[in-house]
Amino acid sequence: MRTPAGRIAELADHCVQCGLCLPVCPTYALDRNEAESPRGRIAIASALARGLAEPTAALREHLDHCLGCLNCETVCPAHVKYGELLIETRAVLGTSPQRPRLLLMLIRRPALLRALRRIGRWTALSHWKNALARRLPDHSPWRAALLNLPAGTPSSRARAGQQPADGGRRLALFPGCVASIDDAQAQQAAITLLQAVGFHVSVLPTFCCGAMDLHGGATDAAEQAAARVRRSWVASGATHLLTVTPGCLGALRRALPGASVVDPVELLAEHAAKLRFRPLAERVALHLPCTQMNVARTDAALLRLLRRVPRLDVLALPRPPYCCGAAGSHLLEFPRRAAQLRDETLGRVAELEPQRLLSSNIGCRLHLDAGIEQQGLRWPSQHPLTLLAQQLEQHP
Incomplete structure (x- = not known):
């Protein structure tokens, strides 16, 4: 029977050390340190798995710094399963000593x-x-949590409409944890848009998908969350599971390997001809979260949808190595690094001179909003589906 260490070594052996991953890695761009690159982390994981290195705090930190953006997988000629290798390695190492357990709870x-x-x-x-927040050390996760706390009142939970089911077109929306509170408006927008093209949408109970635990090495907690996902999915009787949060998509697909787990953007793009939008004379900057590009892979579909809004000028931010630095719990565990990456992203946004900023991942958007507030900028931010639902012709 293959051990976890054996699996890590096997995954690492696929790397040919070509270095094509370095130019697209956000942390390598930040540090210019080989140990902060996918190639370097694969070498570290391999050495740990083979007992050639001890899991010291210094070695572990390089692995913990990884954002899990998966830009490296998109350019790897050897098709290394880097995301799987990272999850397996963190599972063997266990949770980081500096993980803010109470805050994450x-x-x-x-x-x-x-x-x-x-x-x-x-x-x-x-x-x-x-x-x-200013009274707390700049490395404090509680300081980061306070700064990322949205100022507005949370919306009511998304609710399914009363539209009857239509054959095989039943969808279930996974609300998640933070997203069920701070992205409820986007979830309701997704329901509105999907009903407009003929789908029936039910809403699952609110709970965490386990992504932060999965990527943080807390395997028992991640598996408990996955089991709850499976129970809720079976009870829904739906044909597709949806999330408006790309950051949840990987964990949901891992929990439901035989199910259709999709970004609603994918379904909406397939039925875009049924949607009509009111004009909006505005320039918007579109931040594409790493998970939307590299896990959901719906970035092109989202751009096509947004460009169906008459007079809307949509400008997408540059591609890798740029990442906002939110990366699940990374913005809490490494707030200074996360702020550096975020400020670089906001600098790219400023170059586009937008009137509004769109981003589909709630963690990214809260993180970007904190930077917008701190820098005194004037860009309102929004989930792209919220904008689309607001401009929908039959939307009241």
């Missing part, structure tokens, strides 16, 4: 998080959170 529990947000609204937290 709060984030993973949407009912508790929603209650805390209500308390924050009653205490006018949005008016003094930045002053409180």
Whole structure:
């Protein structure tokens, strides 16, 4: 029977050390350090798996710094399964000692998080959170959490319409944890758009998909979340599982290997001829999350949809190695590095001189919003599906 270490070594052996991954790696661009590149991390994982190196804090940090963007997989001539190798290696190492366990526990529990947000609204937290954050060290995950806390009131949960099912066109929407609170508007927009092209959409209960645990080496917690995903999926009776959060897509597909787990953008693009949009004379910058490009692979479909809005000028941000640095819990564990990557991204946005910023991943958008606020910029941000639903002709 193959051991986890044997599997890691086998995956690492596929790497031919060509270095084509280096130019598309955000952390290599940040540090210009071989150990902060996919090639370097593969070598570290291989050495750890073969017992040729000890899992020191210094070695581990290079692995923990990885954003999991998977840009490297898109250019690898040997088709190395880098994402799988990273997950397997982190599972063997276990969770990082600096992982903010309490904070992540709060984030993973949407009912508790929603209650805390209500308390924050009653205490006018949005008016003094930045002053409180400045009293904390700049490497503190709690400081990062406060700075990334949205100022607005969370929307109500997305709700399915009463439209009857149409044969094999039943969809189930996975709300997630943070997204069920701070991206409920986008989830409702997805339902509106999908119903407009003839789908029936039900909504699953709110809970975490386990992505942060999976990528953080907390394998038991990740498997518990995956089991809950499987139970909810079977109970839904749907033919497709959807999420408006590309960052959840990989974990959901891992939990449901035989199911159709898709970005709603994919289905909407297939039925785009049925959608009519009101004109919007505006220039928007489109931030494409790494997971949308490299996991969902719906970036081209999203651009086509947005360009169906008359008079809308859509400008996509440059391709790799640029990454906003959010990367799940990375913005909490390594806030200074995440801020560097975010500020570089916002610099690219500024070059486009937009009136609005669009991004489909809630973690990315909250992270970018924090930078927009700190820099005194004037760009409202929005999920692309929210904009599309607002411009839909039959939308009230």
